[in-house]
């Protein structure tokens with residue numbers, strides 16, 4: 263029996279090691295916004311992400327009182343929760359909203375359909391602009407532009423509201439990211455933002471293991487750096503274009519179930535992957551270690567899901 267078990271254990275060890283090496287070699291390191299653009303172009307063109315997770319590339323909101331909510335439903339719920347929490351719902355219909363890092367337009371369409379806003383979405387990915395336009399019915403007031411969030415081509419004070427969900431973690435200059443959004447927001451307008459943050463690493467430095475994990479979270483999904491909720495709040499409140507009063511919260515409790523759900527989606531909808539061929543299966547399995555590490559980091563509090571609101 264031992265004669266069989268030992269080679270089997272060795273074979274499994276070799277296989278897992280090879281998979282880990284391939285996972286590491288194929289990491290998507292941030293080099294410039296061009297690397298973010300090509301990562302999202304490829305995630306959009308192969309349709310895998312959209313087939314699996316739908317039109318929203320962000321976590322869902324799971325209310326502690328409402329169990330068994332579907333992942334896609336939780337994503338839509340997230341948009342409504344952030345609209346209400348941020349005060350964006352106080353803006354009248356027809357208000358101009360900029361969706362910064364709009365993905366394939368999931369949030370933009372909800373903001374237009376349910377709140378009557380006139381939405382412009384910007385993303386760094388050409389493929390996302392094309393797909394966002396394809397997915398948007400003519401009756402919705404949404405348009406999509408290819409644009410770098412760090413260099414918004416809009417006049418000061420153009421928008422009544424700025425919306426940005428899970429885009430800031432891809433920006434290498436968080437101050438410039440905040441300044442560009444606040445510059446294009448009119449005085450008195452509303453900013454609603456959600457992003458992935460690390461805990462305050464100056465107050466509580468990471469252990470050796472946490473450093474390794476943080477490094478993987480950066481390198482696997484084109485993130486240049488993470489900053490803490492308090493650091494980003496300070497950037498917003500110190501801007502000459504903000505009212506100076508910034509509210510922020512950590513929504514880990516409401517969003518953490520998304521991580522397991524994002525893996526379960528592949529099991530619930532196997533045809534979404536299998537119909538795209540064997541390479542799609544390999545690509546989706548390839549993301550599982552990063553999702554599990556994200557899950558670990560958010561549950562342990564190494565990472566924090568920050569939400570922010572402030573007025574222009």
Ligand SMILES: C[S@@+](CC[C@H](N)C(=O)[O-])C[C@H]1O[C@@H](n2cnc3c(N)ncnc32)[C@H](O)[C@@H]1O
Nearest residue numbers: 318319320363364365385386410411427429432
């Ligand atoms: C995780 S996705 C979120 C997409 C969308 N907000 C949503 O919730 O479905 C991150 C988005 O940020 C965009 N992004 C990243 N860096 C950007 C930059 N420098 N300028 C504009 N968009 C950027 C990506 O193209 C992508 O659309």
